Amino acid sequence: AQSVTQLDSQVPVFEEAPVELRCNYSSSVSVYLFWYVQYPNQGLQLLLKYLSGSTLVESINGFEAEFNKSQTSFHLRKPSVHISDTAEYFCAVSTNFGNEKLTFGTGTRLTIIP
Amino acid sequence: ETGVTQSPTHLIKTRGQQVTLRCSSQSGHNTVSWYQQALGQGPQFIFQYYREEENGRGNFPPRFSGLQFPNYSSELNVNALELDDSALYLCASSLTSTNTGELFFGEGSRLTVL
Numbered sequence: 641a642q643s644v645t646q647l648d649s650q651v652p653v654f655e656e657a658p659v660e661l662r663c664n665y666s667s668s669v670s671v672y673l674f675w676y677v678q679y680p681n682q683g684l685q686l687l688l689k690y691l692s693g694s695t696l697v698e699s700i701n702g703f704e705a706e707f708n709k710s711q712t713s714f715h716l717r718k719p720s721v722h723i724s725d726t727a728e729y730f731c732a733v734s735t736n737f738g739n740e741k742l743t744f745g746t747g748t749r750l751t752i753i754p
Numbered sequence: 755e756t757g758v759t760q761s762p763t764h765l766i767k768t769r770g771q772q773v774t775l776r777c778s779s780q781s782g783h784n785t786v787s788w789y790q791q792a793l794g795q796g797p798q799f800i801f802q803y804y805r806e807e808e809n810g811r812g813n814f815p816p817r818f819s820g821l822q823f824p825n826y827s828s829e830l831n832v833n834a835l836e837l838d839d840s841a842l843y844l845c846a847s848s849l850t851s852t853n854t855g856e857l858f859f860g861e862g863s864r865l866t867v868l
Binding site (some may be wrong): 646649659668676682683684685686689730732740741742743744745746747 | 758787789794795796797798799801810812844846848856857859860861862
């Protein structure tokens with residue numbers, strides 16, 4: 641079985657400052673990794689994913705995450721955050737590609753301070 | 755192209771009652787997954803349906819059951835409700851053949867059990 645750990649339940653950051661949201665996973669087999677974002681009163685939306693190939697993946701709104709197999713991590717970063725980035729961020733892992741059954745972390749609430 | 759829609763958005767039940775939650779998947783998607791998100795927790799996988807058959811189940815008791823219809827819409831049924839069943843229930847659809855790894859989530863049905 642696999643598991644996901646998001647150590648930071650809440651992260652307050654000043655606007656235009658950089659941020660890193662940490663995610664570590666545990667699995668005995670190869671994994672596929674995802675970051676989902678949940679804006680207030682909305683459903684979850686895929687932010688970015690690692691399936692194979694380059695270990696650095698990027699989203700269209702400036703977030704990036706790097707798959708580090710040796711450290712079993714998939715941390716999410718953004719060099720400069722905006723008020724609109726206020727949301728809950730969930731890291732998730734899957735071991736069966738094509739019929740995703742995701743195991744989620746407990747989430748990190750990102751609060752942007754003006 | 756319509757997204758994933760869920761109904762009802764909110765409902766209140768008492769212990770021992772039964773509830774049915776409904777989900778219309780995104781147009782063209784043939785796979786539906788259900789997740790339970792308790793307050794302050796990440797979503798937990800309940801089960802998945804592919805072409806009207808259950809295709810994997812998480813660690814939930816048999817009183818959680820589901821259906822998928824020929825139009826790929828789905829229902830989640832919970833019998834003998836318990837207080838701990840209070841949560842946000844999320845439906846997610848995907849198209850298995852595309853191999854994109856992405857789930858499309860609805861906004862959820864918030865169930866309160868008194």
